[in-house]
Amino acid sequence: MPLHSTIARVTDRIRARSEATRGQYLGRMAKAVADGPVRAHLSCGNQAHAYAAMGAEKADLVAGRVANLGIITSYNDMLSAHKPFESYPDLIRGAAAKAGVTVQVAGGVPAMCDGVTQGQPGMELSLFSRDVIALAAGVAMSHNCFDAALYLGVCDKIVPGLVMAAATFGHVPAVFVPAGPMTSGIPNDQKSRVRNAWAEGRATREELMAAEMASYHGPGTCTFYGTANTNQMLMELMGLHLPGASFVNPGTPLRDALTVAAVERAAAITALGNDFRPAGEILDERAYVNGIVGLMATGGSTNLVLHLPAMARASGVLLDLQDFADLSEAVPLMAKVYPNGLADVNHFHAAGGLQFLIGELLDAGLLHPDAKTVAGEGLAAYRQEPVLTDGRLAWRAGPTASLNDKIVRPAAEPFAAQGGLKLLTGNLGKGVIKVSAVAPERHVIEAPARIFHTQEAVKAAFKAGEFTSDTVVVVRFQGPQANGMPELHSLTPTLSVLQDRGLKVALVTDGRMSGASGKVPAAIHVAPEAAAGGPLARLRDGDILRLDAVAGTLAVLAEDFDRRPAVVADLSANDHGIGRELFAAFRRHVGPADTGAALVV
DSSP states (O other), rough: OOOOHHHHHHHHHHHHHTTHHHHHHHHHHHHHTTSSSSSGSSSSSHHHHTTTTGGHHHHHHHTTOOOOEEEEEOOOOSSTTTGGGGHHHHEEEEEEEHHHHHEEEEEEEEOOOOOTTTTSGGGGGGHHHHHHHHHHHHHHHTTTOOSEEEEOOOSHHHHHHHHHHHHTTTOOOOEEEEOOOOOOOSSSHHHHHHHHHHTTTTOOOOHHHHHHHHHSSSBBBBBSHHHHHHHHHHHHOOOOOOOOOTTTOOOOOHHHHHHHHHHHHHHHTTTTSSOOOHHHSSSSHHHHHHHHHHHHHHOOOHHHHHHHHHHHHHHHOOOOOOHHHHHHSSBEEEEETTTTTOHHHHHHHTTTTHHHHHHHHHHTTSTTTTTTTTTSSSGGGGGEEEEEETTEEEEEEEOOSSTTTTTTTOOTTTTTSSSSSSEEEETTTTEEEOOSSGGGGEEEEEEEEEESEEEEEEEEHHTTOOOOOOOEEEEOOOOOOHSSOBBBGGHHHHHHHHHTTTOOEEEESSBBBOOOOOOEEEEEEEEEEETTTOGGGGGOOTTTEEEETTTTEEEETTTTSSOOSSSOOOGGGGGSSGGGGGHHHHHHHHOOOOTTTTTTO
């Protein structure tokens, strides 16, 4: 199947836009590769420090006869998604010994959970943690002792930060090693019903706690299709995972076998062998386009609209929001996973999952089939699924038909003809909306604005019974410069209740929602943000706003909108507490949302 014309056109546009930056990047990577195996350039003192604790492996490390793999881990035992990584270093060491290579834990990176910080002050550090993760991984890799790197990460900001680091050290091969989703708990729609009942005062705190604990109940990622699981999809579509590695549950023989195979593959693709695959060559414009296609086909998290431009910039590739919009127009929505449907990622995986979806997208000409991956040349290997036969790992042909068409469908018979994301432009700036879970009759909302500066103020107004008619809720001064661009996901139950009462309601914000954003239309990431003098700062209560996800517009219908800002918010409350004072420099220097809200790239 020839490449779809839109996929080709957008890729060519990205390639042309990135010609200078990508060329400079590849030049730097080529120079680093030409310098040869890194350990050969370390002094005797350098090497003695690096190998002092390595015991019997010191001789091999000094001689440089075998590859040395570095582990960058996001392990902590507080968070379910990262708890499984506790046992990975020992498993990796055993696999490395059998593969005839050495391995060292190069360093750790922080991993915070948006579920823990949702609606809390710590959420104001969440987006910035991505750049901290890139910096921390960069510090670990700066020891310059590694022929390949294994990146252990899963969740929201962790994978994007690790990709930014892997791209920065793009002369070194990189294999991403996931931990997988937790087993299924109570259905996500049941959890949502209890949350809505709590918001209305119809459920006790004990009932709410029981529902939450039954949903988030064990090791692994949350099972809804939020940012964490969207990240895992991306790593397969972008060729940094082994085929089929994303959605295998933790603590299973197949999960361990895939981790061992990742070590073996990392050992095979170093510059010391004959299949050298540096990360910088994999992370080209084809990889990013393939990732965006996967995002649209699966109705993935809006957070990746922030992360992908930052990831790409680290490898010299320049993405634009128009690229996302054009690809969304061409790519059908093929999956319905909560919050876009009732299934969770375990159900999606069982129904054919990524292997079926990748095969369909390849056959429809919607993916670059020739993209370089850690598994080999091209994406054909990613049609295959891993299995254990008599305890041995092998790959077999993946499903060629959906095993549940309520969850995943062929490209020719999708849930929707277009992807789940729309670009919005107009006199309020530029933003995005995830429409894959929004009913078609709610794609256009025109109503008076009600202006807020905190999500707590929205909830207070709700509890006071102030929402009695159609409303566009505007929550401004939530952008990266204002307060780090926290997710406003805790507003979802409140807005859902209003919508269920029959009101037309929408959210407009320069903040984020989350990978779990659902059925309420939400124009998010609006840029320029209010704190930077963006148009949202000029809005007043009662202004008529129109959010049109069909036409792709976001506008205030006011003849006198060329006005002074209605208010300059007092942002001093964001300066201190729960570590926020440490991130003042980030707030001052962060880039705008439409280019990734990044500081380090």
